[in-house]
Amino acid sequence: MLNKKFIAVIGSGEATAQEIKLAEAVGKEIARRGAVLVCGGLGGVMEAACRGAASENGITVGILPGDSRKAANPYVQIPIVTGLSHARNVIVVKSAQVVIAVGGSYGTLSEIGHALQNGIPVVGLQTWSLSKDNKPDSGIITVDKIQDAVEIAFSLIDNSK
Amino acid sequence: MLNKKFIAVIGSGEATAQEIKLAEAVGKEIARRGAVLVCGGLGGVMEAACRGAASENGITVGILPGDSRKAANPYVQIPIVTGLSHARNVIVVKSAQVVIAVGGSYGTLSEIGHALQNGIPVVGLQTWSLSKDNKPDSGIITVDKIQDAVEIAFSLIDNSK
Amino acid sequence: MLNKKFIAVIGSGEATAQEIKLAEAVGKEIARRGAVLVCGGLGGVMEAACRGAASENGITVGILPGDSRKAANPYVQIPIVTGLSHARNVIVVKSAQVVIAVGGSYGTLSEIGHALQNGIPVVGLQTWSLSKDNKPDSGIITVDKIQDAVEIAFSLIDNSK
């Protein structure tokens, strides 16, 4: 039954118009290619990605921080109610085989850290870049185009995991 | 989009033949009536309920305790990878609008406690019964028949939440 | 350094006068014998136990459900801020080598379930009693006197764990 691929889209709940546009296109493309979209279930980038996926009849999973499914954006089909506050970020990335970051603030940064710590690849569109002790870190695969982000994300999924 | 009902089936990963039979029938009936089945994603009662739901083309969600989706039973369609160990029990019940307990050991007891603490009704088949300071507690709605369990469970779902 | 014993006292945030009295005496005795008191950090039984421990200069740890240390009762010395809501119950019991339940509602029931699932002994004073499928369950060691509760609790600590 586990034949579906799972891809997380992460980004801010308060996103710019440009980020919204990117996230919606990414969600659309993920669904068009048959993968399940996982996200934090709220607004901004999360809602845009879900809206895009829904427009292609994709499956959308929202891992919610609070205690009520009512907080989910209207495009979430499978709301997971955690009550864990920020600790739900860990579940968003662990439930995915690859993560696409669109913009994002510090919560997104925590998700990038958790993903990379767990060996889950991260593809970034207009998101964080990292260096440590003055050396650039190559953990985030930065791309400029939506199509490239999704193409690379699918190519990085390791089905043995 | 949130028009689906979500029902958790909880019970032991090492279940008796009788519990397996009950759980499978419960899962089947949940799916037949169009609700999404939520469970802990592993074996025993969880697997039986998923198998039942899958036989009626139902949607099955498995909230996994470990770090790998590979631990999910073969009938889980939406594996949620938490890495939280026993704390994932909280998410199983919070993600449901009503809980059906089939048999069950101490992990199931913790889920019953979390459900009742959160005002999520619990219907029980051959499961725990509770008393406090020598007075019986009516939190768990105990039934004898599968059909009654599912009937009552659906009737207890509060769509305003 | 890990030479201290850790004992959790669990019970309701809204306790009866009798439960408060029991919890305070239990906390006092735990501290008098040199163990660290672990609890959920809030009011009712938790606060009473901490107050008792503090009166004997004991160490008190409060595992808080919310995002602010300010929610801790005034007798908590080591507030642990989880933001996990009810999932923090798991941490309260896992951080202890033995658990003493004083009264308690459904949250306490979830903690009893988590403790017994993890092989952590539970001693009960005026708390839940359990039966499954009509057979009494001996998981909770029920006692009537405070002194017995603490005596038995210390005797059950397995220092190899």
Added chain:
Amino acid sequence: MLNKKFIAVIGSGEATAQEIKLAEAVGKEIARRGAVLVCGGLGGVMEAACRGAASENGITVGILPGDSRKAANPYVQIPIVTGLSHARNVIVVKSAQVVIAVGGSYGTLSEIGHALQNGIPVVGLQTWSLSKDNKPDSGIITVDKIQDAVEIAFSLIDNSK
């Protein structure tokens, strides 16, 4: 009772000799100034910081990812057993009023993200630096000297929280 200050030291479990030296000195200085040291409880930077704090008779709290207190480094006095795997990172930072990062890998990055998302200041020694969409981010307060790190950390503690 909540008159103690709480400071987290975060960093890799597999640290360089230089990071170990820094972490030990930081832990020592934290304890010397009377604050409680919070960390992830394991080896590397965490152990070094605890060893430093212990040498000044400081209090050390280790928020452990696994199910056993035995995994704590020998300088942890208060082991908190979460069983939450990487989600325990959230608790390490939320339990602190300020965070000092020494070196660190992706787990540390997740902690930095969680801290900044929660408005908890982060002081960094030889750690990550961040930019977003090609603009440097000023979230992490980077310093070169141990003494400055601790001095600034104490000055940033907001006792109203």
